């Protein structure tokens with residue numbers, strides 16, 4: 123199947139590792155040109171070189187902290203300076219702490235909304251004028267299944283995810299006339315560094331062997347396993363392509379069957 127991604131320009135936030143890097147690599151393997159952003163410049167360079175080495179794609183990068191109000195505009199300006207346009211935005215920057223509701227301080231709520239929610243909103247706002255002018259755009263946000271099924275100990279990130287699903291639908295309605303489609307992917311637990319840190323913390327505090335910790339962790343997932351980054355990247359690449367031209371304002375959940383709902 124030809125996804126018609128040859129020569130398209132994809133800007134990927136959270137692009138130096140985890141799900142963002144997997145999405146960037148898959149988009150590049152389908153012929154897209156890539157612009158990555160995250161804070162860690164060294165890791166950005168390493169990932170950019172790896173992607174361009176394996177796919178032959180042209181890859182640019184810029185290190186910024188997306189919680190800073192001007193960062194989204196600066197990244198979009200740099201990507202347009204390098205490639206002349208942006209066809210695809212993949213939002214994957216995010217990191218959030220959890221905890222028991224009455225023990226979670228204001229700052230954790232604030233940090234969750236500053237990064238996951240506000241950075242995504244600002245990135246969308248920054249790319250849309252160019253996409254409107256060219257009459258074409260694909261925006262895919264990696265949100266999370268907690269936005270629909272909130273675990274009581276993950277409410278700051280789950281709330282930011284729920285808010286992003288609202289923006290995904292409302293914004294999709296607004297920009298569809300300009301040839302821009304806006305969708306989201308909701309992963310369940312997926313094997314990235316962030317998940318490795320969570321499992322390591324459980325292992326250290328419980329003193330149990332890692333294979334037992336992981337078995338326990340996935341015991342409530344119908345498929346009894348975590349997702350793999352490539353599984354999320356495949357969905358994102360599909361939603362970023364012309365194969366998804368008739369889908370907008372939706373989210374696709376990929377969580378091994380964890381979400382108990384009909385839609």
Ligand SMILES: NC(=O)c1ccc[n+]([C@@H]2O[C@H](COP(=O)([O-])OP(=O)(O)OC[C@H]3O[C@@H](n4cnc5c(N)ncnc54)[C@H](OP(=O)(O)O)[C@@H]3O)[C@@H](O)[C@H]2O)c1
Pocket residue numbers: 135136137138139140141142159160161162163165186187188189214215216217237238264265266267308309310311312313314315316317
């Ligand atoms: N993995 C999962 O199980 C899972 C499940 C559901 C949803 N998600 C969502 O998927 C997204 C990606 O998750 P992941 O597992 O790939 O996480 P990850 O491995 O921790 O990667 C997070 C990415 O965000 C970047 N980032 C963090 N803070 C930033 C900031 N202030 N400014 C700019 N970039 C920043 C990181 O790079 P730097 O640190 O260098 O900035 C990194 O590239 C997140 O939004 C997460 O909530 C993940």
